[in-house]
Amino acid sequence: MERRLLVWFISSSLFLAIYILLNSLFAPPPAPQPVADGPAGVVEPAEADPVAEQDDDARPPIAADADPADAPEEQPRPDRPSLITLGSMDPQSGFFLLATLNSRGGAIERLELTERNAEGKLRYRRVDTTSGYLGYLAGKTSPDRDGCIVGVVGPGTPAALAVPDETSQGPGLRVGDRIIAIGGRAITSSRELNERLAQSRPGQSVSLEVVRPDREGPPLILTAVLSEHPLDLIRLSSTGGADEVLGNLDRLSCRVTLSQLGDRNLPTGTTSIEGLEWIGEAIYDHEVKAAESVDQEVVFSLPLSQRQLGSAATGPVKITRSFAITPGSYLIDMDVQVENEGEQPQRLAYRLEGPNGITLEGWWYSTKISPNMLGGAAARDVVYNTVRDRHRLLSGYDLLKRAKNQPRDPDPTIFGEDEAEQNRSLRYAAVDAQYFVVALLPPEGTEYFTDFRRSAATVVADPREIPIHQERAVNVSFFVDSLVSEVQPGGSIRESLRLFAGPKDPDMLASLGLSDAIEYGWFGRVSRFLGWILHWINWGIGNYGLAIILLTCLVRFCLFPISRNAAVNAQRMQELAPELKKIAEKYKDDMEARLKAQREFQKRVGFNPLAGCLPALLQLPIFIGLYRCLSVDLELRQEPFFSNQAWASNLAGPDMLYYWGDWLWDYLAGRGTGWLGPYFNILPVFVVALFLVQQKLFMPPPTDEQTAMTQKIMTIMTLMMAIFFFRVPAGLCIYFITSSLWGIAERLIVKRTLPPPKPIAAFPAGDAGGVVDGKVTSTRTAGKKSLTERIREQVKPEPPKALPPNKRKRPTNKR
Known part of the structure; x- marks a missing residue:
């Protein structure tokens, strides 16, 4: 039976590998690319900024239902977009941000992190390029x-x-x-x-x-x-480099458009009012304000005439917005204003889109933890906090799935306009990445937004074009709609906001009320405590690679008494194995008698089989906490193992010894689609090799054919683990290597210090409980069949016994 199981396992694995190979070699051609609903097309290798390269001579169209004779003559408008920068990359300037904004759309095109460390180097650089x-x-x-x-x-x-x-x-x-x-x-x-x-x-x-x-x-x-390269925390998808995937759209971040104009509103599942799509791409006037020779604030303005807006408008409307940054901060102050410049009241509201195009670094290998019980986190997710829901995460996987299945209503609602005012109190909404977050926050001194009537999450992508196995990299965002107001002539709707775009530094996030954006999962307190010890060790020695080694040794040393007890228990189990096997063979047809005999035998020799399980359960929170600590800790990002050399230069990512993505098959080396990834990593090979060494050194020799088969399957499973460990970050590999070496040394030392084997006491004759001279008699009721016997009869019933001749009945067809 065991041989058939092994043959089935190997055959299934081989069939799966051949299927994947044929599927990659003879993949169906891609479907024709549809027209995207957005300001730019589906991402392809681009030579320049697609948003800036649009038709420079474009003019806002005139609404089809407008009468040109009823509107005054329009003022001249700029016909060429401009790119404006705020902040600086100069170390002497003290800025943490360098923002590039586009007057076409009046929104953010690119945002780079330029903070420096004590050595004058970029504190957060790109880790996917050298x-x-x-x-x-x-x-x-x-x-x-x-x-x-x-x-x-x-x-x-x-x-x-x-x-x-x-x-x-x-x-x-x-x-x-x-x-x-x-x-x-x-x-x-x-x-x-x-x-x-x-x-x-x-x-x-x-x-x-x-x-x-x-x-x-x-x-x-x-x-x-x-x-x-400074980290480009926000960028257009077409400038995302090798980590970007097909299907994500180019779209500026934090755009503004009208969501209500008179009796016309923005339909569900769309990004603009019908006929006013051009507002998202209109060219704004802009005014830049500088301080100390560095631009720190820009004000965009877009006048919209009644002729452009159509019959729903009773007069012209003006959209004004501003962006301002200050040195030493990751916050951008934003103001949005919609003004009624007509002579009659107008029903107005605006939609503010959130950030998109957040960095995708390491999406094909990173381990991001989701607070949801069901479903995992993608590389980019939407997180929010309301009075009703508290902190919630909407996974990019779920957003993409809904966009595919419900194209007419693709955006899951965070809160709706028909809900109570308290439920619409928004503390923050953000796009969340592995180590960074971009969040929309209320102004300083205000805890919640209360002027939004609706909010929802959305995908900034063509759902049909996202490749299979790369769904984790889908581009996501969110939007908020303001309350509809009856704006009087000369009046306006105005909202002040803050945009935080920075790292998941615990102290920084705590000061902004974003602490829940750091997710450790189970045993979070243990992870935070171990992280504090890790930082303290690194402060003393100045190398996180050595700090991980010392922390692992410290944890294993503290657990040594428990590990030694487990080793003693394992040795005792090996000593008793022959006797337990004899009992199992003798009572193989009577499960109840076998268990009773084993319990009596273990009680007589003083052995408790659960004594080895309890220590393992006590160690579980510590090991999971240490694993999560190394997976989430921001400080490990871009920290090298030895020096700033190319190999193992980022403990939060694979060691990347050699790039083989140019010549290896995509089903092995593809980003997200490959089993191994585009780099050959040597540290996971050491990890699996040490696992095999541990098995060979400490696994007892097989006592029968079944045990031998079990050990062979365990060896095969360990080799298969190499595939799953191949993209594990270098910091975690160092942890596994150190823990394995410690375990080998510990077992060798413990083996020499274990007490001598205890003799197995003989069973006295006439012992109560049905055990006499090592034999166990079943105490079940005579004539009552055991569970094993009843199952056997159901599977293979015995043929009925033949009746004696005098009891047989004559067939009806014979006389």
Whole structure:
């Protein structure tokens, strides 16, 4: 029977592997890509900012039901979008953020974290790339000439600090410059520029040949010193790099549109009122306010005439919004105002969209814990806190599933306008990632938002285009709708908000009321306590890799008495195994008698089989707590094992010894679709090797064929564990390696210090309880069949006994 089980197990595994191979080799062609409901298309490898590359000559349309003669002449409007930066990457500026905003839509296009540590290095850099960083340029390929046209230059970036060969020109690239060569090699497009930069390294000096529009003569030569990539916490999906997946849409974050205009409102499942879709892409006027030579605030304004709004409007409306940041803070102050500039009252309300395009770093290997009992967390989830629901998480998996199954109503409601006012009190709404969160918060001094009538979560993606096995990377967001107000002429609706975009630092989140965004799962207090010890050890030695080793040793040392007791119990179990086997063989047809005999035997020799289970249960909270601590702790991110070398440079991710994603099959090396991932990792190999060594050293020799088969299956299962451990973060691998080495050494030491085997006492004759000379007699009622016998009779009933001739009946067809 055991051999058939092993053959079935191996055959099933082989069949599954062949099925996956054939499915990847002969996959069906993708369906035609539908038109997306959003300001940009489905993500494909892009050369530049898709939002900025839209038709520059576009004008807001005139509503079909409007009468041009009834409206006054409109004021001239800007016809070209602009990119505006707030904050700086300069270490001396003290800013923690560098924001890039787009006047087309008046919203956030990109947000980078620029805080520095004590050594002057970026505290939060990108961990998915080791190339050099020139800066976010929003480059566009020149339509009639070779080169890349610069769209924006962030203050303090290497591009802004590039030194020209002509001192009269001043430092840095400028908007409108056309880069035609880098490192002495010509480029023809922005894509080619990005490819050249991908081959560079931080600290490397590169020369840029630039054609400046207002300058004649030969190209200008600038020399830039590349830096590390700051973490782009918010970005367009098309600029997300290798971790981005097909199907996610490009959309600016925190856009504003009208959700109520007169008697017209925004239908369920849509992003704008019918006929007013262009508001989300309209070009705003903007005014920038600077302090100490750094732009810190921008005010966007969008006047909407009655002719543009249509017959539902009784007059013009103006949308005004502002963004402001301050040094040393991860908060962005936002104001939204909708003003009635007409001469009659108007029913107005607005919709404020949340952030989207949050970083996807490590989504294919990270372990994110969900507070929900059923269902797991995706790489990006929506979290919120209301008076009614408290802290809740809406998984990206569930949002994508609903968008597929209910396309007419794809957005699950956080709260609705028909609910009580108390239930609509919103403390925060956020998009949550593994180590970072972007949250919409009420203004300082206010605990809850009370001016929103509706809120819901949504996917910023085409659900039909998200590849299978990559659903975890779906782009998600949320929105809030303001209360509908009867706005008098000259009056307005106004709301002040804060946007937190930063790391999941426990102290920082606690000060903002976001502590629940850090989820440890079970035994959270144990995890926090062990995390505190880990940070204390690192403070003393300055290396988190060694700190994990010392913490693991400390935990195993404290558990040594329990482990030794378990080892003593295991040895005693091995000594008693032959006798227990004899009892099992003797009473193999009588389960009740067998259990009674085993209990009597264990009681006589003084052995308690549960004594080995209790220590294991006591250790469980500690081991789970330590595992969760290493999985969630922000401080392990971008911390190297030895130094800042490429191997094991991020303890929160795999060690990434060698990149094989270019030549290995996608079903093995794909991000999310592969069993192993795009990198060969050596630490998981050591982990599984040590597991096998432990089995070989401490597993008792088989006493029969069944035990031997069980041990072989355990070995196969351990080898299969290598697949699941292959993408485990390096910090966890260090923990497993240290724990395994400690366990091997502990067992060897304990084996030498164990007490000598106890002799098995003989059974005295005539012992009460039905056990005589080591034999057990069943005490069940005579004639009553055991459970085993009754089951056997049901499976294989005995044929009826033949009747004697004098008892048989004559057949009816015979006389």
